Amino acid sequence: xxxxxxxxxxxxxxxxxxxxxxxxxxxxxxxxxxxxxxxxxxxxxxxxxxxxxxxxxxxxxxxxxxxxxxxxxxxxxxxxxxxxxxxxxxxxxxxxxxxxxxxxxxxxxxxxxxxxxxxxxxxxxxxx
Amino acid sequence: xxxxxxxxxxxxxxxxxxxxxxxxxxxxxxxxxxxxxxxxxxxxxxxxxxxxxxxxxxxxxxxxxxxxxxxxxxxxxxxxxxxxxxxxxxxxxxxxxxxxxxxxxxxxxxxxxxxxxxxxxxxxxxxxxxxxxxxxxxxxxxxxxxxxxxxxxxxx
Numbered sequence: 001x002x003x004x005x006x007x008x009x010x011x012x013x014x015x016x017x018x019x020x021x022x023x024x025x026x027x028x029x030x031x032x033x034x035x036x037x038x039x040x041x042x043x044x045x046x047x048x049x050x051x052x053x054x055x056x057x058x059x060x061x062x063x064x065x066x067x068x069x070x071x072x073x074x075x076x077x078x079x080x081x082x083x084x085x086x087x088x089x090x091x092x093x094x095x096x097x098x099x100x101x102x103x104x105x106x107x108x109x110x111x112x113x114x115x116x117x118x119x120x121x122x123x124x125x126x127x128x
Numbered sequence: 129x130x131x132x133x134x135x136x137x138x139x140x141x142x143x144x145x146x147x148x149x150x151x152x153x154x155x156x157x158x159x160x161x162x163x164x165x166x167x168x169x170x171x172x173x174x175x176x177x178x179x180x181x182x183x184x185x186x187x188x189x190x191x192x193x194x195x196x197x198x199x200x201x202x203x204x205x206x207x208x209x210x211x212x213x214x215x216x217x218x219x220x221x222x223x224x225x226x227x228x229x230x231x232x233x234x235x236x237x238x239x240x241x242x243x244x245x246x247x248x249x250x251x252x253x254x255x256x257x258x259x260x261x262x263x264x265x266x267x268x269x270x271x272x273x274x275x276x277x278x279x280x281x282x283x284x
Contacts, residue, residue, distance in 0.1 A: 033154050041156055103174040105157045113152045120150050121143055 003118050007094060010110060014095045023067045026059075026097050027074055030108055034078040046080050048101045054084040056100040060093040060109070075099075160219040162186070163201065165210060172202040172219045181261045183226045184219050188212035191242060192219075193226050193260070207241045226261070229254035 014022070034042065049055055057071060072085050090098075094110035130138075160174030170192060172184065182194045184204055190213060196203030206213065228243040231254040238247040241260075245251055 037156070045156075103159060103161075105159055106154055107157065108154045112154075116150065116152060117147055120146055 003114070003121075007110075007114055010114075011094050014110075019061065019064065020067065022095065023059075023063055023071070026095075026108060027071055030097065030099065030106075031074060031078070033106070033108065034075075042078065045101050045104060045106075046083075048103055049079060049083045052084060053102045054086050055079065056086045056088055058088045058090050058093065058098040058100060058109075060089070060091050060095055060097075062089050063087060158221065160184070160202065160221070162213060162215055162217040162219060164215065165206075165213050165217075168206050168210060170204045170206055170210075170213060170219075172204055173200060175202060175219065175221050178202055178221050179223075179225065181225045181259070183222045183224055185222060186213050186219050187217045191226075225259050227257040227259050230256050230258045 037045075055075070057075070063071065068087050071087075075085060076083060092111055094114070096107075096109040096111075096113075098109050098112070099106040158175055158177065160172040160178075162170050163173045164171040170186070172194075175184070178184070178194050178197060180194060180197055184192045184194055184202075186192060186206070188209075190206060190208035190210065192204040192206045194202050194204050204219075226242065228239075228241075229252055231252075233252040233254045234243070237245065237249065237252055239252065240246055243252065243254075
């Protein structure tokens with residue numbers, strides 16, 4: 001329960017940061033992570049987007065249309081220009097974004113980071 | 129003698145140290161999708177690294193056992209309520225072969241296929257887990273066990 005409350009604090013504080021600044025920070029992180037992926041993994045991901053399959057970008061709040069267009073261009077560079085990209089919203093992510101490929105997910109969300117932290121604490125707690 | 133507050137501070141310090149070393153780098157998670165479901169069996173596309181008898185987790189938390197590994201699809205026995213599973217549902221691998229708790233704590237208990245309680249009681253407290261699929265004991269070993277039980281039950 002304390003961790004859920006902590007997540008709610010994070011959600012409230014994040015809302016204080018302008019959307020434009022948040023979106024820029026997230027897309028930069030996504031670009032860096034895609035660049036850092038081993039070539040085999042990146043090739044596998046781009047192969048999944050052939051034959052008209054869609055990459056779905058999920059964010060906690062809707063991206064303004066101009067920002068979404070910017071993300072389309074910037075994601076197209078590493079993943080292939082002309083790929084189909086759709087945008088969806090899932091408030092449970094709290095912050096950050098997720099890239100949903102047909103057979104893989106890349107998570108940059110705060111929800112995922114908080115889950116990893118929680119899991120680590122649970123393992124520690126259960127060991128005592 | 130340490131108080132509860134001391135213990136809590138100690139636990140917090142240890143937790144902070146562990147969290148400092150935890151990497152929060154994004155990870156690539158492979159997923160599969162249900163292409164067909166019926167009669168307690170789901171056909172899953174994707175998850176190319178799945179092992180035979182691996183435990184898979186479906187959307188909603190239902191678990192399944194990979195029992196048939198094809199070139200493109202996986203046949204999976206569902207071990208829970210299948211109502212929430214539909215074509216297109218996401219499936220995740222666990223990398224672990226299905227294992228169940230074993231031991232005397234199971235005696236008299238009603239559990240599901242993964243050892244989770246169905247009798248409204250607490251989960252059985254066991255220290256051992258055993259793979260669901262494994263070779264059956266040899267006939268000689270089984271006979272020995274039966275003889276041992278028979279002799280112990282006849283002892284006054």
